[in-house]
Amino acid sequence: MALTLNMTVNGKARKVTVESNALLSDVLRVNLGLTGTHVGCDTSQCGACTVHVDGVSVKSCTMLAAQADGATITTIEGLAAPDGTLHPMQAAFKEHHGLQCGFCTPGMVMSAVDLARCEPNASEEQIREWLEGNICRCTGYHNIVKAVKTGLTDMQSGGKVAAE
């Protein structure tokens, strides 16, 4: 059964007509062309598909798009300012080499930004625990944890943007 859904995605009102079993990740990627949200495991364990639904991080590969009807969604593409200025968390990942192949990066960044909402002064242990739902196969997490620490600090200092 086809459904027509209304959502606000990265600040824009979007209307999509999709099958009732369509996944949010597919609607974002295929219908809306927002391919920065990646699908790594198809079963909500690797975290590459993490987006924000009404400000809360969600693994979009196991959420039905229908559940997001009326919701406000932010994807990695919606995080930077319209003029291209990076969100402090994005800047921190770039600056601290918190990425290699980059496939997990959008999900990591989205997840880390939600950590700032829940625990703005998270300790290293809390950061590591929070990131358990986001798998990286390249970096060994060392630089990712460093990046998140910096990102959290920079978000508090009023969105100071790292140099470069």
Add this chain to the structure above:
Amino acid sequence: MKLTPPARSAVHHPHAHDSALKHATGAARYIDDMAEPRGCLHTALVTSRWAHARLTGIDASRALELPGVHAVVTAADIPGENDVGAIVPGEPLLAEGVVEYVGHPVAAVAARDLETARRAAALVEVTAEPLTPVLDLREAVEKAHYVLPPSEFLRGKPGPALADAPHRIRGEIMVGGQDHFYLETQAALALPQEDQDMLVHSGTQHPTEVQHLVARLLGVDMNAVTVEVRRMGGAFGGKESQATIIAGIAAVLARVTGRPVKCRLDRDTDMMVTGKRHDFLLTWDVGVDDDGRVQAVEMTLAARCGWSVDLSPGVVSRALSHADNAYFYPHVKLTGLFCKTNTQSNTAFRGFGGPQGMMAAEAMMDQIARTLNLDPLEVRRRNFYGPEGRNLTPYHQPVEHFRLPEMLDEVLASSDYAARRKAVDAFNAKGGVLRKGLAVSPVKFGVSFNKPEMNQAGALLHVYTDGSVSLNHGGTEMGQGLFTKVAQVVAAVFGLDLDRIRPTATTTGKVPNTSPTAASSGTDLNGMAARIAAETIRDRMADVAAEHLGAEKSAVVFERNMVRAGNKSVPFGELAELCHVARVSLSSTGFYRTPKIHFDRTTNRGRPFFYFAHGLAVSEVAIDTLTGEWKPLRTDILHDVGASLNPAVDKGQIEGGFVQGLGWLTMEELVWDKDGVLKTHAPSTYKIPTARDVPRDLRVDLLADAPNEEATVFRSKAVGEPPFMLAISVWLALRDAVASCGPAGHVPKLDAPATPERILMAVQAAKDTA
């Protein structure tokens, strides 16, 4: 003409990954992110549910009735030759006559969308008569069930030397396999072109191989197939030969339907279908003197190859050539067994057999030390390669420029080893529930493909008349930072800022007949090829500059985006325009082949490696003797990357490689059931390290002031694989902790991966011995 690096040095500087901004903003495109062309079809596979069976029928009629299904192909529909054997022929893309593992692709469906394709695949009826499979590695060893005959490395007379040795020690361990778990699953997009041509976007480390085999499958010449890859979301060896399966299926379906076809495997299918790291059964018989010095050794390295040969000859050869690790064996015989089992065909994975070979050496050293009540660290040091007379490897290559003795002193001091050793022993002497372990392990890794002919590379470089540079080479970007490093090399040659160099997607149309991006050789080979191309162009530009500036050519210097001679200069871009006006070519290829190397595969002798990369790790762990659970407490690493081209990228490789190795040896467990079904085919059951599983205290240092003695690109050393094996220190530390539960002289029995269950069993065995 001199080379002076620009102010913000292009090389030896921690530049960000060339795609870092795109990665952080989601703008980096992987194959599944590319805009789908009109009429693009999607793929689902029909795979074997038998480990071994004779096919009696494939009925696709119900699948073809489903609206939206365009084709179901089987072996009979392949236009050319149904063979994707990478080294030896005989490995069909789609099963023909027999199926040889659970997951073996039998047919493939192309449909208008993924869901329809999957529904149709489920409707294809495959019938078969089951045959008896061989599923277990030990069973294959006992039955001498091989895909290839055994291979042997021999030096000296190990038999008599073993008989004469004061102590003779026999041992064995099982070392498990590993799934690559690249975050981006395997994917390809095939686009039919004019005539019989096919353009394939393939997530592969080996575009030339994909081109070659797609041409074979389609029955066309190689010049009719172009394979392109901009980036992969991780690969680790898994997208070398195995990528051909995915690209091949997409290309065959594209040919049959005449439409673009995308094939992206979901995670479960990827893990069920594609090959993994070889698990090994390692056994040894070693003779030592009272000080633990090896007199002679015989080892057997039995590899689970799975159902077919794939890249196993190279993997076993590298296992044999790393079963010495850092140690001199005066008399040695190493035997490699290519065991056939009815499981996925195992393949390349970071280290390519090297890690498994080193595990034999390190487990043996640990056993020697514990059996003789010696300090494992001292036994290692005593057995290190030394000066002439103690420097010949089992493949008869002398070990030159061996850096480990000095590096060992350095890392023992920086990690405060001696004091921590005492502290760990004192902690364990209290006899509590928690025990600690501390261990040091070295890595000596041979750099170059074992097969000399693979050590070549090409690059294609264009300078445009605005002074911007387009860079192409045969290497592929999988996250390791290759494109960044090679661009740094080109920037250094031209004295340009890095952002003037644009790395472009790897394509068989620009640089032909390439080797895979593997064996840690990506930068060594492609960096050198690109450097040669850049120097060719720079030389031509220098002629024009000399004339323009009225100077000797030898006085012309390229630096800081300018070209200077004495006190006169011209901007690089302006000089490019002048070259064009003077009808001087601003485009060049570059070709490089590694010097000095040779290897005779019939005698297993030669100099397969241009040089060695070295590393050392000191790891401390704690185990809970009541549950087998454990924690990594601290790891100190000192690693030799020569003169690092990019310290940030190199450290990233070291940290990531170490953690991937830690996963392999402690938590990643592949389990097949009695019918040969892989039960660990998703992250729900297959555990790779997360941010909480790694040492909080991880200290990584690059060996300082250590340019490569060999003339590599800017005297750097390869870094992709060697750090992976630093994780052996963690496995040894776990053994050390377990050993404290037993009496002196107790040798823990601990196979890899050392899961909590195995640790608990080893603790129990140690206690029972006491």
